[in-house]
Amino acid sequence: xxxxQRVLSHxxxxxxxDAYWALPSEERHETGAxxxxxxxxxxxxxxxxxxxxxxxxxxxxxWSSTVAEDPCAAATFxxxxxxxxxxxxxxxxxxxxxxxxxxxxxxxxSERSPQELDPFAQERxxxxxxxxxxxxxDWYLMSRDARQGMMNEHIRIGRQYPEITQLxxxxxxxxxxxxxxxxxxxxxxxxSDLVMELRSSxxxxxxxxxxxxxxxxxxxxxxxxxVFV
Numbered sequence: 419x420x421x422x423q424r425v426l427s428h429x430x431x432x433x434x435x436d437a438y439w440a441l442p443s444e445e446r447h448e449t450g451a452x453x454x455x456x457x458x459x460x461x462x463x464x465x466x467x468x469x470x471x472x473x474x475x476x477x478x479x480x481w482s483s484t485v486a487e488d489p490c491a492a493a494t495f496x497x498x499x500x501x502x503x504x505x506x507x508x509x510x511x512x513x514x515x516x517x518x519x520x521x522x523x524x525x526x527x528s529e530r531s532p533q534e535l536d537p538f539a540q541e542r543x544x545x546x547x548x549x550x551x552x553x554x555x556d557w558y559l560m561s562r563d564a565r566q567g568m569m570n571e572h573i574r575i576g577r578q579y580p581e582i583t584q585l586x587x588x589x590x591x592x593x594x595x596x597x598x599x600x601x602x603x604x605x606x607x608x609x610s611d612l613v614m615e616l617r618s619s620x621x622x623x624x625x626x627x628x629x630x631x632x633x634x635x636x637x638x639x640x641x642x643x644x645v646f647v
Contacts, residue, residue, distance in 0.1 A: 423485055423487065423520075424485070424486045424487050424519055424520055424521065425483055425484070425485060425486055425519065425520045425537055425538075426483065426484050426485075426486035426491060426492055426495060426517065426518075426519055427481065427482070427483045427517065427518065427519075427520070427537050427585065427587055427598070427600070428462075428481070428482045428483070428495065428499070428515070428516075428517040429479060429480075429481050429515065429516040429517065429548055429598070429600075429632075430479070430480045430481075430482070430499075430503075430512060430514075430515050431469065431476045431478070431479055431512065431513045431514040431515070431632065432476065432477060432478045432479075432480070432510040432511060432512055432513065433475065433476050433477050433478075433510075433511050433513050434477050434478070434509065434510065434511075434646060435508065435509055435510070435511050437508050437509055438508075438509035438510070441509070443647045444647075446509075446643070446646065446647045447643050447644070447647045449506055449509050450639075450642075450643035450646070451639070451640075451643065452505070452506060453480075453502065453503065453506045453510065454466065454480075454639045456501065456502030456503070456505070457480065457482060457498075457499065457502045457503075459498070459502070460495065460498025460499065460501070460502060461484065461498065462482040462483060462484045462495060462498070462499075463482065463483045463484070463537060463538050464480065464481070464482050464639075465480075465481040465542060465636065466478065466479070466480055466481075466636075466637055466638070466639050466642045467479040467480075467481065467546055467634035467635060467636055467637060467642070468634065468635045468637050468642050468645055469632060469633075469634050472632075472633045472634065472635070473630075473632060473633075475513060476513040476514070476632075477646060478510070478642065478646070479546070479548070479632065479634045481537075481546070482495070482499065483537035483538060486519060514630075516548065516550055516589075516593065516595070516598050517587070517589065517592070517593065517598070518587030518588050518589030518592065518593070518597070518598045519587060519588050519589070520585070520586070520587060520588070521588050523586065525565075525566060525569040525570075525573070526573065532580070533576065533577070533580060533582070533583050533584055534583065534584065534585065535583040535584055535585035535600060535601070535602050536583075537585065542602065542636045543583070543602040543603055543604050543636070544603075544604060544635060544636055545602065545603050545604070545605075545606055545609070545633065545634070545635060545636070546600065546601070546602055546633075546634045546635075546636060547600070547601040547602075547603070547609065547631065547632065547633050547634075548598065548599070548600050548601075548631075548632045548634070549598070549599055549628055549629060549630065549631040549632065550589075550593070550594070550595030550597070550598055550599075550627070550628070550629075550630075551595055551596065551597040551598065551599050551625070551627070551628045552594075552595050552596050552597075552625075552626040552627040552628070553596060553624055553625065553626060554624045554625070554626045556624060557624035568619070568620045568621040568624075569621065571619050571620060571621065572616065572619055572621050575612070575615050575616055575619060576612070576616070578612075578615075579608065579609075579611075579612045581603070581604060581605075581608075582601055582602070582603045582608070582609055582612055583601065583602045583603075584599070584600065584601050584602075585599075585600040585601075586598075586599060586600075587599075587600065595627070599628070606633065
């Protein structure tokens with residue numbers, strides 16, 4: 419990923435319908451493979467994750483990413499995505515969709531942090547955590563210097579966990595949340611320690627909403643469908 423490339427990342431959460439479970443095992447596998455092939459045919463980078471039993475209301479997470487420098491990139495992605503998912507909608511019911519764009523942070527001077535998560539990486543860590551995030555109105559009404567001071571504390575805490583990578587997506591005016599926060603980690607217990615520390619920082623006072631939280635396990639396309647056949 420080039421340093422200043424704008425990227426659209428799209429997280430689609432699905433549950434399998436009764437019609438899916440009524441299919442013979444082999445047909446269930448073929449249906450999932452058809453969905454993945456259709457998504458990749460649109461040119462996006464696609465990763466699959468198992469959600470159940472970490473959450474009870476959804477089974478599968480599909481993370482798609484595409485370069486979005488062209489203003490038409492989102493329309494093109496949505497067109498291909500609809501084409502790929504429509505033929506299997508009887509079997510995969512969407513439960514939630516989160517999406518947004520990358521952009522440089524106003525709180526850091528570096529072009530790119532070594533802890534920045536690369537959506538196009540060829541290797542993935544085993545766990546992905548995704549959640550929408552909304553700040554209070556008071557946060558935006560504070561001075562830039564006041565916000566910077568609190569974010570410096572937030573950044574300092576995060577740097578104590580260098581093996582945990584983060585992707586921040588901006589979705590102001592595009593969805594109900596302002597940001598989508600995404601983490602990759604090898605160790606969920608260690609990640610939980612990070613979150614506990616962050617929640618005792620001063621900036622936490624200005625968090626309006628940061629749920630629902632989705633914890634997912636990375637699977638290869640073939641492996642994730644084998645879990646559900």
